Amino acid sequence: NLSVLEAFQDLKDKLNYPFFMEIIILGSWAIWITRNNKIFENIAPSFQGWKFIFKEELKLLKHRMKQKFDRQFSVWLDSLL
Template sequence: NLSVLEAFQDLKDKLHLPFFMEIIILGSWAIWISRNNKIFEHINPSFQGWKHIFLEELKLLKFRMKNKLLPQYSVWLDSIL
């Protein structure tokens, strides 16, 4: 069994991206928004709903990304869209 820290480290090693933590944070944020949508908007959560929120947040992150990371981030983002 992997601990949570080991799982994060494994994912970090596989992604090998300097903006790894931003991806994790935005994935968690998308879960939180999905939860709030269930509670306050009565929208049932789904993987597709989470994915839509996650991708929209990733697109917005592009505007906050450091200039030196922007080319790599743009290539990565385009590869998952």
């Protein structure tokens, strides 16, 4: 049984990207937007809807990414699209 910190570290090790925290934050943000869409817009939540929001937020993040991570982030992002 993993603690929250152990699970977080395990995920960080598996992702192995310097922009790991941004991935986690934007994934959570996409969940929040999906939740708000259900509450305020009556849009049924779905994995596909969450994934679309997540990818759109990642595309916006690319514009703020440090130049030294730009290539690695672009490759990772393209693998999702």
